[in-house]
Amino acid sequence: MNNKVNIVLVDDHVLFRKGLATLIASFDNYDLLFEANNGKEFISMLQPDHLPDIVLLDINMPEMDGYETCLWLKKNHPGVKVLSLSMYDNEQSIVRMFKAGAKGYILKDSEPAELREAMNSLHTKGYYYSEMVTGKLIHSINEAEEEGNTTKFATNLSDREITFLKLVCTELTYKEIADQMHLSARTIDGYRDSLFAKLQVKTRVGLVTYALKHGIVLLDKLP
Template sequence: MQPTTTTPIRLLIADDHEIFRDGVRAMLKKQKHLELTGEAANGEQLLAKAEELHPDVVITDIRMPGTDGIAATRRLQELMPEVSVIALSMYDEEHLIVEMLEAGARGYLLKNAPKEEIVQAIETVHGGEVYFCRATSPRLAELIAKSSYNPFRKRPATELNEREKEIVRLICQQLSSREIAEKIHVSHRTVEAYRDRLLDKVGARNVAGLVVYAIRNGIYKL
């Protein structure tokens, strides 16, 4: 039997800071299932490189000279809707992140995200899912939930029972699993099992996605 081979995920990075691109490039060298096919310093280069290289995933800064990440993402989704876009942002760019998602991005990361999270985000959007940065603030979660962007529209409606809703609300209040366990008088492992099941039920990859779901569906209000 021939050994099976996995085709690497082809990446294109766009950022006007060369030092940042250098860091991502160095990180990707150790990931055999990820292949950096090209780099761009602005939106115009991003679009040209995308048409030339046909990447699977584009990671792009939001603020760039000339054509910014929002305009480039919107155009890219018109030309190549199969390409998954991940937005790179700073802490104070919450409204811009929402605009990126509405333009067609399928995920976002803060620029100081750890290597493991960058890899997870790439794998997630390449798999057709949405990725919310783990460091999503409550304010940003609310902005996303109240925007026209709906990452859950392709999933059938999910019914949560009252116990599940209670746990979701406590998670949204940023209580730890142990704190939730003490509050509702169950074991820590029971809360962990509930959380994993809830993530699977609503189609979220992490707590940030669960919070967006809860706000959008009226389960939790800030």
């Protein structure tokens, strides 16, 4: 029985794609199902009874780009996880791909270890937020917060904890969060450390990831 994670590569740069295929072949627990040049070819090659677990998807492709392909997968096969591969590190591209349904985003010049980490995270957790991506999302969330476009949803957190988490997802420092919540810096440190323990995370990136995953801030509401 094959318990390996099935992968598909969709990228119109053939040399890059072939190199990536070779790299993935060196990872013990992954199998490459097939490669495609663009979204249109990918859809034509897809077998509904043998879907990939993860699609490594380029953004800029002819005929059908990464955004369109990701939206199509979200609508037709929502269980397939998309890891976006791109040369673009701009905020607009990152936010747009996550809104289209991507569960992770890494740059094409990333180290092989990060690719493996991202794929492992998608397989085990269902998402991958790197520090680079989280930083870009924090900036967009900060802009949306100013426009009143965030919401809050969580079942096991107090109103104060949710307020703190929403502010953590902005560019405010912990001291500025304390000032905004009219609390001492020591009290804010207490909130942070308590949430680290409760949510089983160790960093601010972990807190932001939790807030994104659980709808305390919504990607759909970002500009």
